[in-house]
């Protein structure tokens with residue numbers, strides 16, 4: 001598979017479209033939570049070794065990422081911080097924060 005498709009409706013997403021529809025990041029697992037603009041399905045993005053991966057969170061027994069597709073994305077880079085991430089893709093740049101729950105859980109780390 002050489003494109004990112006929504007796991008719910010197969011809507012195709014380019015890397016920048018995918019990040020346009022991300023809401024939050026999860027620094028613990030290096031993933032981004034993305035909502036499909038077509039059907040609203042929640043899936044996850046991960047940047048790994050020059051690829052952008054789309055997958056679903058598999059919560060048992062430990063949270064993990066199940067890959068469903070990937071696309072070459074050599075221009076995508078991520079800088080992770082404790083409670084945020086900055087993504088760059090060509091000329092575009094996005095900054096994502098974490099959920100309130102995540103912040104509360106990790107505030108005493």
Ligand SMILES: [Zn+2]
Nearest residue numbers: 006009036039
């Ligand atoms: Zn969809």
